[in-house]
Amino acid sequence: MEWETVIGLEIHAQLATRSKIFSGSATAYGAEPNTQANLVDLGYPGVLPVLNGEAVRMAVRFGLAIGARIAPHSVFARKNYFYPDLPKGYQISQYELPVVAQGSLDVVLDDGTRKRVGITRAHLEEDAGKSLHEGMPGMSGIDLNRAGTPLIEIVSEPDMRSAKEAVAYMKKVHTLVRYLDICDGNMQEGSFRCDANVSVRPKGSDKFGTRAEIKNLNSFRFVEKAINYEVERQIELLESGGKVVQETRLYDPDKGETRSMRSKEEANDYRYFPDPDLLPLVIDDAFVATIKASLPELPDEKAARFVRDYGLSEYDAGVLTASRELGAFYEDVVRRVGRDPKLCANWVMGDLAAFLNKDNLEINDSKVDAEALAGLVTRIVDATISGKIAKDVFEAMWASGESADAIIEQKGLRQITDTGAIEQAIDEVMAKNPGQLADYRSGKDKLFGFFVGQVMKATGGKANPAQLNDLLRKKLSG
Amino acid sequence: MSAPAPTVAALARGLAEGAFSSVELTRAYLERIAAAQPSLNAFITVTGESALKAAAEADAARAAGRAGRLTGVPIGHKDIFCTEGVLTTCGSKMLGNFVSPYDATIVSGLRAAGTVMLGKLNMDEFAMGSSNETSHFGPVRNPWDTQMVPGGSSGGSAASVAARIVPAATATDTGGSIRQPAALCGVTGIKPTYGRCSRYGMIAFASSLDQAGLITVSAEDAALLLGPMSGFDPRDSTSVDSPVPDYTATLGDSLQGLTIGLVREFFDKGLDAACEQRIRDAIAVYEKLGAKVREVSCPNLPLSVPTYYVVAPAECSSNLARFDGVRFGHRCDSPKNLLDLYCRSRGEGFGAEVKRRIMTGTYVLSAGYYDAYYLKAQRVRQLISADFARAFKECDLLFGPTTPTPAFRIGAKCDDPITMYLNDIYTIGANLAGLPGMSIPCGFVDGLPIGLQIVGPHFSEARMLNVAHRYQQETDWHLKTPSAFA
Numbered sequence: 029m030e031w032e033t034v035i036g037l038e039i040h041a042q043l044a045t046r047s048k049i050f051s052g053s054a055t056a057y058g059a060e061p062n063t064q065a066n067l068v069d070l071g072y073p074g075v076l077p078v079l080n081g082e083a084v085r086m087a088v089r090f091g092l093a094i095g096a097r098i099a100p101h102s103v104f105a106r107k108n109y110f111y112p113d114l115p116k117g118y119q120i121s122q123y124e125l126p127v128v129a130q131g132s133l134d135v136v137l138d139d140g141t142r143k144r145v146g147i148t149r150a151h152l153e154e155d156a157g158k159s160l161h162e163g164m165p166g167m168s169g170i171d172l173n174r175a176g177t178p179l180i181e182i183v184s185e186p187d188m189r190s191a192k193e194a195v196a197y198m199k200k201v202h203t204l205v206r207y208l209d210i211c212d213g214n215m216q217e218g219s220f221r222c223d224a225n226v227s228v229r230p231k232g233s234d235k236f237g238t239r240a241e242i243k244n245l246n247s248f249r250f251v252e253k254a255i256n257y258e259v260e261r262q263i264e265l266l267e268s269g270g271k272v273v274q275e276t277r278l279y280d281p282d283k284g285e286t287r288s289m290r291s292k293e294e295a296n297d298y299r300y301f302p303d304p305d306l307l308p309l310v311i312d313d314a315f316v317a318t319i320k321a322s323l324p325e326l327p328d329e330k331a332a333r334f335v336r337d338y339g340l341s342e343y344d345a346g347v348l349t350a351s352r353e354l355g356a357f358y359e360d361v362v363r364r365v366g367r368d369p370k371l372c373a374n375w376v377m378g379d380l381a382a383f384l385n386k387d388n389l390e391i392n393d394s395k396v397d398a399e400a401l402a403g404l405v406t407r408i409v410d411a412t413i414s415g416k417i418a419k420d421v422f423e424a425m426w427a428s429g430e431s432a433d434a435i436i437e438q439k440g441l442r443q444i445t446d447t448g449a450i451e452q453a454i455d456e457v458m459a460k461n462p463g464q465l466a467d468y469r470s471g472k473d474k475l476f477g478f479f480v481g482q483v484m485k486a487t488g489g490k491a492n493p494a495q496l497n498d499l500l501r502k503k504l505s506g
Numbered sequence: 507m508s509a510p511a512p513t514v515a516a517l518a519r520g521l522a523e524g525a526f527s528s529v530e531l532t533r534a535y536l537e538r539i540a541a542a543q544p545s546l547n548a549f550i551t552v553t554g555e556s557a558l559k560a561a562a563e564a565d566a567a568r569a570a571g572r573a574g575r576l577t578g579v580p581i582g583h584k585d586i587f588c589t590e591g592v593l594t595t596c597g598s599k600m601l602g603n604f605v606s607p608y609d610a611t612i613v614s615g616l617r618a619a620g621t622v623m624l625g626k627l628n629m630d631e632f633a634m635g636s637s638n639e640t641s642h643f644g645p646v647r648n649p650w651d652t653q654m655v656p657g658g659s660s661g662g663s664a665a666s667v668a669a670r671i672v673p674a675a676t677a678t679d680t681g682g683s684i685r686q687p688a689a690l691c692g693v694t695g696i697k698p699t700y701g702r703c704s705r706y707g708m709i710a711f712a713s714s715l716d717q718a719g720l721i722t723v724s725a726e727d728a729a730l731l732l733g734p735m736s737g738f739d740p741r742d743s744t745s746v747d748s749p750v751p752d753y754t755a756t757l758g759d760s761l762q763g764l765t766i767g768l769v770r771e772f773f774d775k776g777l778d779a780a781c782e783q784r785i786r787d788a789i790a791v792y793e794k795l796g797a798k799v800r801e802v803s804c805p806n807l808p809l810s811v812p813t814y815y816v817v818a819p820a821e822c823s824s825n826l827a828r829f830d831g832v833r834f835g836h837r838c839d840s841p842k843n844l845l846d847l848y849c850r851s852r853g854e855g856f857g858a859e860v861k862r863r864i865m866t867g868t869y870v871l872s873a874g875y876y877d878a879y880y881l882k883a884q885r886v887r888q889l890i891s892a893d894f895a896r897a898f899k900e901c902d903l904l905f906g907p908t909t910p911t912p913a914f915r916i917g918a919k920c921d922d923p924i925t926m927y928l929n930d931i932y933t934i935g936a937n938l939a940g941l942p943g944m945s946i947p948c949g950f951v952d953g954l955p956i957g958l959q960i961v962g963p964h965f966s967e968a969r970m971l972n973v974a975h976r977y978q979q980e981t982d983w984h985l986k987t988p989s990a991f992a
Contacts, residue, residue, distance in 0.1 A: 067608060071828040073601065073835075074588045074610060074707040076742050106824050108871070110848055117827020168844075170832065299871035301880060304714035304821055306743050 030231040033259050035194045036186035040179050041211040042219040043086045049154050049178035050077030057217045061171035069176045071115030076305050083178040086210035087127050087152050088319045096131025098316050104306045108299040112170050113157035123300040126151035135196040145197045146185030155179050191255035195248050207352045221246040226258045238272040254279035258286050338369035353391045357398050364402030379422050395426050404432035443492045454503050457482045514673045514727035521578045528578025532561035535580050538671040548666040550585045550643050551593045552625035560622040577620030582672040584663050585626040587613050588707040596709045597631040597641040600829045600836045600855030610707025612718050612735040619734035627662030631857045633711040635659050636929045640859040649988040654913040657687030663721040664691035669991040674722040680715045682933025685945035689908035689957025692947045695721045696728045699964045700940030701746035704739030710825040712818035715937040725974035729753035756968050757975040761795040765901040767802035772906030784949035784956045785907050804893035809886050810934040816870050816883035823867025891939040898963045908945040908957035936961045946974045947983035
């Protein structure tokens with residue numbers, strides 16, 4: 029039987045507010061345990077939550093960016109369960125009335141097709157603390173620094189049909205939250221993570237299969253691997269006559285497998301109810317309009333503009349807009365060079381990207397900045413050096429931090445455009461190779477390339493290729 | 507200073523005139539507290555040392571010309587309010603060791619106004635009770651008859667003001683916990699509008715109903731103390747940002763043209779006939795003062811007790827989840843694992859009534875029951891609020907009894923929670939609707955005090971205090987003192 033995979037993601041993005049969602053504690057990552065937890069975060073008797081307006085603004089930014097409805101009236105609810113890293117015994121979240129509802133995102137898949145993924149809702153909630161089990165035999169430690177960090181939980185429709193689609197969607201959300209400056213996107217620190225709901229069904233069926241929820245995936249690679257493992261597990265189970273049970277599963281990256289955490293029967297009854305300590309969140313049109321006016325150009329808009337204004341392919345535009353910083357870098361180069369945006373794109377996506385990758389650097393930490401790269405591209409455009417020589421120049425720039433002009437000067441890489449010098453080199457080559465010359469003149473046109481190579485060799489690759497072609501053709505034909 | 511203390515207003519005058527110092531006054535009250543503690547058990551913690559220190563500071567401030575009108579006046583705080591560096595138990599074994607690291611907003615407000623804290627007053631455990639019998643620290647006794655309950659949950663506050671061992675006390679009211687004990691102890695109690703006083707630092711029972719207030723000898727005293735504990739608090743999202751008037755400024759206003767609504771549903775068959783007569787007598791006094799009286803109806807009010815006993819336990823089941831033995835409060839000895847830590851810490855730390863309400867609340871919020879109980883209760887709550895709103899179109903204030911009967915015997919209702927819950931039948935409505943309510947002494951039945959309840963529209967505290975004050979100028983029920991504490 030042929031099977032179809034159905035995937036929905038719940039992405040948790042930590043909002044980049046300075047203080048927590050319901051208290052004034054700092055949210056910075058990596059502080060000594062419990063140094064960023066005040067009485068509110070610790071759930072002390074008598075304390076009360078006060079909503080951080082910045083978290084609301086960020087959620088609304090996200091909602092607007094995915095074309096969603098911003099709820100004029102949403103409600104914070106308590107999700108009740110006991111756990112040591114949940115100080116109050118409940119998590120403040122949103123349940124029946126989330127702040128953002130009914131949006132969507134378009135993702136471009138590897139084969140260039142475009143796919144729309146529905147976003148059911150996005151709601152505000154607080155993160156829990158962390159339980160620490162290592163290095164404390166017979167005990168567990170609790171670190172509440174993270175408790176109360178604002179999260180936006182982004183719940184997709186079950187619209188994805190493969191692990192690759194799920195990853196493409198997750199990357200798109202990742203790009204978007206960073207564009208919007210609402211999340212640092214740091215997956216290693218847990219700022220951006222997801223739960224994947226995975227099921228399979230016979231191809232053509234319109235009913236969903238029973239799903240398993242894989243919790244807490246914090247890298248794109250794990251998302252892809254965990255989903256693929258889970259899909260295979262479910263198909264094997266079904267094909268051998270078994271049944272998928274609704275349950276929560278954990279992905280073990282070391283073993284590359286998912287395993288059961290708890291079944292539906294063991295699931296908590298969270299006893300959601302509106303939090304009486306917080307008033308309903310009321311958002312008016314003016315508030316939304318102000319935020320709308322402050323939105324940056326979003327990735328899809330920017331990519332469309334790159335196609336339109338710079339004549340780039342959709343693929344190239346997509347790559348160059350994957351982060352706001354990369355797009356800005358590219359446009360900076362284009363602006364400085366002043367022409368040939370396609371050549372600029374090739375350099376940013378080609379050599380620059382390769383060197384960044386090799387040194388594991390982000391674009392903003394590039395050893396060749398936009399000004400320097402523009403200097404190099406300008407020398408190609410104005411025929412000071414050839415594209416081939418430029419690759420060597422770039423490598424030298426990367427290593428030394430010097431400008432293209434300095435390196436061209438030092439190494440004498442300037443192209444030879446003096447007609448006399450090129451003619452002299454051609455004459456010498458012709459004199460050295462009388463046999464080939466005779467063959468060429470008797471009709472072996474293919475030998476033209478041989479002569480080009482010889483002259484280039486003689487000039488150290490610096491002869492201007494166009495001039496060389498012209499002059500050589502004239503001389504060879506006698 | 508060993509004679510029955512007069513009112514806060516009189517003490518403030520005495521301090522201002524130099525008739526006595528705050529240290530003398532505080533010492534006198536500490537002596538009265540010590541003498542009464544064996545018979546009343548009104549205090550959980552007496553903070554004698556810090557009280558005398560604060561009193562000395564108050565005297566110094568006065569000497570330096572920096573005294574306000576409450577500087578140096580001693581008061582007691584219900585043990586539900588967090589007080590920095592002082593044991594704050596909420597009447598529970600669960601918090602039997604809890605020294606709060608911070609002050610509740612109303613505590614700091616009253617301190618800033620110059621009051622001196624004498625100690626922390628006994629109460630029903632987590633404010634759950636109507637008789638002060640659920641306290642882990644033992645029942646408080648009614649100063650009018652120590653075989654009787656003082657009411658609850660602010661039993662310690664009411665009994666101590668009645669016995670004049672404190673001039674005034676803070677209290678809280680979730681379903682009647684200020685007004686009912688005030689009535690049963692023959693003192694004045696005011697529960698302000700929901701949102702008038704910050705709840706920050708007041709240990710939560712049912713967050714949508716809890717409100718801080720006062721138990722005092724007189725309405726004038728309540729007017730003096732209410733200002734410093736009112737107003738917007740940025741740490742409480744449910745506190746209301748509206749200006750706080752000087753409640754004393756309008757105390758003497760005329761009652762000509764006042765329309766009093768008698769709520770038909772308050773005069774039901776459960777109301778003791780002799781109690782009803784005292785209420786009618788009080789209303790007659792108001793008529794003499796120029797008020798008009800008419801009957802109004804709040805037809806959904808009889809549903810307030812069942813509604814309350816869904817909403818309040820639901821909220822409490824969640825509010826009390828933080829008492830898990832992990833970060834503060836009672837922790838069981840050598841827990842075997844996490845579940846054991848939770849089960850034994852909570853099993854040992856909470857008393858029977860608290861457990862009953864946590865279980866009730868957990869049930870009504872459970873999947874499959876939420877709609878039938880919690881959601882329906884919230885709808886009824888809307889209906890009750892609408893009833894009040896309609897009634898206030900026909901009258902300025904609502905009058906009725908505070909309780910159906912005078913104080914009952916200690917132990918009499920312990921085995922029957924429903925009968926116990928019915929003691930709050932007249933008071934719960936105001937909490938469900940967020941309205942301010944008062945109880946003022948209006949006479950005695952069989953030697954036990956009776957309270958007249960006044961319920962007003964939102965933020966009508968000034969008018970209610972004015973109306974109570976005018977009555978207290980015509981009568982002296984509020985000045986009666988139990989003979990054992992005279």
